[in-house]
Amino acid sequence: MINYLKNIIKGFSTILVGMKVTFINLFRPNVTVQYPNVHPLVRAGSDKMPDNARNKLNVIIPKCTGCKSCEKACPVNCITIETTKVASIDTEKPLMEDGKKRVFWLSQFDIDFAKCCFCGLCTIACPTSAIVHSTDFEYSCYDRNELLVHFSPFNKEQVAEKKRILAEEVKQKAEKALADKQAAEKAAQEQNITDSKIKSSDDQTSANQNIQNNSN
Amino acid sequence: MENNLENTTNNNKINIEYSQFDSERMRLNAGPQHPSTHGVLRLEVELDGEIVTDIIPHLGYLHRCFEKHCENSNYNQIVPFVDRLDYVSAINNEFPYVMAVEKLAGIEVSEKVQILRAMCAEINRIANHLLAISAFGLDSGAFTPLLFLFREREFALGILEKLSGARLLYNYFCPGGVRYEIYSDFKKDVKVFIDSVRLAMKEMEDLLIFNDIFIKRTEKIGLLPKEVAINFACSGPVARGSGINFDIRKSAPYSSYDKFDFDIPVVEPGKEVVGVSGDCWSRNWVRVKEIEESCKILEQGITLLPDEGSVTDGIPKKLKVPAGEVYCKAENTKGELGFYLVSNGSDKPERVRARATSFVNLAILPSISKGYMFADLIMILGSIDIVLGEVDR
Amino acid sequence: MENHQFLFNFISEYTGDILAGVLIAIIPLALLLVYALVAIYGELKIASFIQLKLGPMRTGKWGLLQPVAEVFKLLQKEDITPDGADKPLFNLAPFIIFLGCYAALSVLPLSSHFAPSGLNIGLFFIIAISSLAVLGIVMGGWASNNKYSLIGAMRSVSQIISYEIPAAMCILGVASMAHSLDMNVISAQQQGGFWNWYVLGGPAGISKIWLIPFTVVMFIVYFVTSLAETNRTPFDVPEGESELVAGYHTEYSGMKFAFFYLAEYGNMFVVSAIMTVIFFGGWSSPFGDFLNSPIWQIFWFIAKSMFFVGLQIWLRWTLPRTRVDQLMYLCWKILLPLSMVCFLAMALGGMLY
Amino acid sequence: MNLEAVIFYLFALIIVASGGLVVLSKNIMHAAFALMFTLFGLAGFYAMLLSDFLAVSQIMIYVGGILVLIIFGVMLTSKITGVELKTGPIGKVNYLFGAAISVIIACGLSLLFTNSKWIEKPVDKIPDSSINAIGYSLLTEYILVFEVAAVLLLIALIGAALIAHKDQIIDSDASSNEISTNNDIKIKE
Structure with a gap:
């Protein structure tokens, strides 16, 4: 009987203790923020989103060499890179940010944020830190295709133009090689044959490779 | 073994001789979309009135081919996948995997990295236990504790975000060290965090843990006897709630855990605060006490963590893993998490096998929940604290 | 009897009897609807403040229009009737439940001069009519053709029927002290300051002191019972969100769900109003004759009732849910003996004073 | 009207x-x-x-x-679950039988209605409440019936409690074999 009453009183008192806790909390200041009004990037103090937060990827094109190591490092294959060699006859001779000569045009640099898992492996793999995480986390959209972001500075026509220039150069080279070859053959008739033959065949294979690249 | 279970669990269990009443059993399909199956677990429950007579868990709704996927990725690329196993305690998942790769590749890790890793794991452990306790409260119908503890969890996630840049899936550890350097206010933040967690847990004991209704809901429910727990290879708070003093951090210290002074909370028979050893309340109580122990480790970590030295220097430029095989285990937040790696010398592992804690712990559910009411089944499931990402992999 | 009919006579003098009846019937409905908006807003805000949030902030100033927005949201939602459901019963159930709560409002004396129906056995009527909700819940739970709904309905019926007994005990205790079942009479007896409220032993002078513990315990018993009868936490096992998804109204949506919602809040008000009448002096002012005019009486009545509604909300966001057998244990083995003892004491008090 | x-x-x-x-x-x-x-x-x-x-x-x-x-x-x-709650088909004989009973009852009721002497005197005073009168007569005139009914209800209550209690008595000495086979982990397809 005493136990019975004790249990009732114990149950009742623990409920009162719980009510006390919630009552105290009723008057505490709130800890949430009104998100679009108070943005995590501009919030003060320790609530602010840190600068190294891993959100939407950003590619700094002047830094990118087109080495494709980020593409290889990505565990979900969300990065697609296609490069086009900078033709030597191209009038536009861009420099990298650090002043070096650019070897590849980035004819295509796509990141599919629908696939991206924000692991940060691409930023670690990048030798020039051209691909970095930004603190921009608001990129929801109505169409899934909008998540496929093109970072390449060229549009389709420009890419076609660059490829045409490269093809032209390849053609010129091939013609030059052909001319060289003919000249060499001529010379070979006169002189020793073997050395020049190997050289011309080498040139031809490299030219073929370039053409294949462009057709891709 | 089943008889053993019967003999030892005679406490609050409602044993009905089924042949006496030829009542119709109801088959209830709880899940995969159910508010408290903690993910996409489907439980096919056979009910006699409200009493559970049979239960068949159906798994695999979240199966993502983790092990096969790993065979097609290189060692660094696997780390983000490991995060996604038990997504509530991602750092603790990375720990054994990274140790396994280091063991295989023969990489020595500096002491600062080891201490930092242990601290990160403990912060993550606190975050996980806060979620587990509050979600357990939510299963019992109390909604407010969930949001109270989420406030503290935000602190933990905030610290880890500042360290790694991500809030949930960190990809922070890597073979040889950690990905990013420590930020300047790390120690200060951890101190603030410890104080705040201790305060919140005190409040939580008043509000939920020692509430009479909560105690009545959880004590003597889902009894898991010690022998059964061993037979089912349970680990973590589930095993320690049944009185098994087993924690890899103490029994086989890895990383820098031998440098820390902490206790393993175990609810041994005869030493219970409330209820009996092996019930839902005890499992939850182990988690409550573990938060305090983790706070102790963090406090020591603040003093032990050297200021000078880099944590990213040890990372090899090119990871070369010789052929061989290794099994490496660590104390996850839910128990023993192990990774078995087979390497053939290439940059991709030939086989990765995870001993998933939640999967093993979940296996006890059908055998300990029969004879209790349907509402108790939910509590038992909550007290095991599973994450379906790890169960299904 | 004449007093309660005051408004009715006044209106019917100028209009027809039917119109007067309709007008009188509309007043509690309007009260219920306005109250529901306030209660929903209160629930959202109290819950948020307890949980250190802000709650609704965007609809109107401080989210004041949130309940209105929710009502519109529910109205424009698709009204689904499941294929396997028993359609006539499924569609009827929410209205039956609402009917129970609305009918109970008809006997509440808002002021000494106005009760929609001055029934002289008002308390008995409320106990009887609240059993209608049981039927509505069974109807909805069974007709949904959903096992969760069915289990929820079963739980709800056993719960409400069991808890009617201690509730009736409490009401009986007060009735034996008041020698009446008329709510207006009971309220009128408690006039003259809070000292005369039945929770403090009733209007009997200083010698009633020995009675106070019993009446206070009786009030607590009734409060617990009222929580169970309205399916509120910690006794919300029929809805049991974490176990039964949403219990007996799992399959309901749109307008019909809104009726369940409205009935739940309505029932909260009804039990709080009963509590106010039988223990806290009904419409009478807590300060004797100070501010005790018929208009102020409406204020006192609603203020007291809303206080208990707030208490219910506060409890909901504090406590976990009990299990269904513990619920029965509490009812039959704790509340019933307690109320029995208190009833005997109060009956003795009723004989003495 | x-x-x-x-x-x-x-x-x-x-x-x-x-x-x-x-x-x-x-x-x-x-x-x-x-x-x-x-x-x-x-x-x-x-x-x-x-x-x-x-x-x-x-x-x-x-x-x-x-x-x-x-x-x-x-x-x-x-x-x-599963089976519809519906009444079975009724034979033609049953229809006839039912109709006959209904007609007999209807005739009897009409006879009773026409032959009984109804009190046609209007009530001169509307009672304020019938509840007081009922209470007094229950506890004075009909006290025996009232008490007998109460005892009957009490017996019913005790009986119900006993029936509900019965399975607890059984389970205390339940044979563990039956239960343990029920509790085996069954793997079903």
Whole structure:
């Protein structure tokens, strides 16, 4: 009987203790923020989103060499890179940010944020830190295709133009090689044959490779 | 073994001789979309009135081919996948995997990295236990504790975000060290965090843990006897709630855990605060006490963590893993998490096998929940604290 | 009897009897609807403040229009009737439940001069009519053709029927002290300051002191019972969100769900109003004759009732849910003996004073 | 036709319609719920006859008690899931039999109605409340009946408690074999 009453009183008192806790909390200041009004990037103090937060990827094109190591490092294959060699006859001779000569045009640099898992492996793999995480986390959209972001500075026509220039150069080279070859053959008739033959065949294979690249 | 279970669990269990009443059993399909199956677990429950007579868990709704996927990725690329196993305690998942790769590749890790890793794991452990306790409260119908503890969890996630840049899936550890350097206010933040967690847990004991209704809901429910727990290879708070003093951090210290002074909370028979050893309340109580122990480790970590030295220097430029095989285990937040790696010398592992804690712990559910009411089944499931990402992999 | 009919006579003098009846019937409905908006807003805000949030902030100033927005949201939602459901019963159930709560409002004396129906056995009527909700819940739970709904309905019926007994005990205790079942009479007896409220032993002078513990315990018993009868936490096992998804109204949506919602809040008000009448002096002012005019009486009545509604909300966001057998244990083995003892004491008090 | 008559016919319509539904409905649950409206209409009649206590008791006992019991019985005894709760087909003989009984009862009731002497004196004073009178007569004139009914209910209550208690007595010495086979982990396809 005493136990019975004790249990009732114990149950009742623990409920009162719980009510006390919630009552105290009723008057505490709130800890949430009104998100679009108070943005995590501009919030003060320790609530602010840190600068190294891993959100939407950003590619700094002047830094990118087109080495494709980020593409290889990505565990979900969300990065697609296609490069086009900078033709030597191209009038536009861009420099990298650090002043070096650019070897590849980035004819295509796509990141599919629908696939991206924000692991940060691409930023670690990048030798020039051209691909970095930004603190921009608001990129929801109505169409899934909008998540496929093109970072390449060229549009389709420009890419076609660059490829045409490269093809032209390849053609010129091939013609030059052909001319060289003919000249060499001529010379070979006169002189020793073997050395020049190997050289011309080498040139031809490299030219073929370039053409294949462009057709891709 | 089943008889053993019967003999030892005679406490609050409602044993009905089924042949006496030829009542119709109801088959209830709880899940995969159910508010408290903690993910996409489907439980096919056979009910006699409200009493559970049979239960068949159906798994695999979240199966993502983790092990096969790993065979097609290189060692660094696997780390983000490991995060996604038990997504509530991602750092603790990375720990054994990274140790396994280091063991295989023969990489020595500096002491600062080891201490930092242990601290990160403990912060993550606190975050996980806060979620587990509050979600357990939510299963019992109390909604407010969930949001109270989420406030503290935000602190933990905030610290880890500042360290790694991500809030949930960190990809922070890597073979040889950690990905990013420590930020300047790390120690200060951890101190603030410890104080705040201790305060919140005190409040939580008043509000939920020692509430009479909560105690009545959880004590003597889902009894898991010690022998059964061993037979089912349970680990973590589930095993320690049944009185098994087993924690890899103490029994086989890895990383820098031998440098820390902490206790393993175990609810041994005869030493219970409330209820009996092996019930839902005890499992939850182990988690409550573990938060305090983790706070102790963090406090020591603040003093032990050297200021000078880099944590990213040890990372090899090119990871070369010789052929061989290794099994490496660590104390996850839910128990023993192990990774078995087979390497053939290439940059991709030939086989990765995870001993998933939640999967093993979940296996006890059908055998300990029969004879209790349907509402108790939910509590038992909550007290095991599973994450379906790890169960299904 | 004449007093309660005051408004009715006044209106019917100028209009027809039917119109007067309709007008009188509309007043509690309007009260219920306005109250529901306030209660929903209160629930959202109290819950948020307890949980250190802000709650609704965007609809109107401080989210004041949130309940209105929710009502519109529910109205424009698709009204689904499941294929396997028993359609006539499924569609009827929410209205039956609402009917129970609305009918109970008809006997509440808002002021000494106005009760929609001055029934002289008002308390008995409320106990009887609240059993209608049981039927509505069974109807909805069974007709949904959903096992969760069915289990929820079963739980709800056993719960409400069991808890009617201690509730009736409490009401009986007060009735034996008041020698009446008329709510207006009971309220009128408690006039003259809070000292005369039945929770403090009733209007009997200083010698009633020995009675106070019993009446206070009786009030607590009734409060617990009222929580169970309205399916509120910690006794919300029929809805049991974490176990039964949403219990007996799992399959309901749109307008019909809104009726369940409205009935739940309505029932909260009804039990709080009963509590106010039988223990806290009904419409009478807590300060004797100070501010005790018929208009102020409406204020006192609603203020007291809303206080208990707030208490219910506060409890909901504090406590976990009990299990269904513990619920029965509490009812039959704790509340019933307690109320029995208190009833005997109060009956003795009723004989003495 | 005054307001009272309108209300009377409204109640009558409810009673007749729902009563017909009770008899004719093939779904037992529909019949049980239709019964609720019949009982409610009856309560309305009582209220119109100024016996408010009887009206409320009607709701309390029949709607809140007996009807719930009936519905519970229907739900618990028949298969809840899978099988439809419907009455079986009735043979032609049964139809004839039922019709005959109905006609006999109707005739008997009409005879009774026409032959009985109705009190046609109007009530000169409307009682304020019937509840006091009922209370006094229950505890004075009909005290024996009242007490006998109370004892009967008590016996029923004890019996119910005993039946409910029985399975607990059984389970204390339950043979563990039966249970353990039930508790084996079954792997079902």
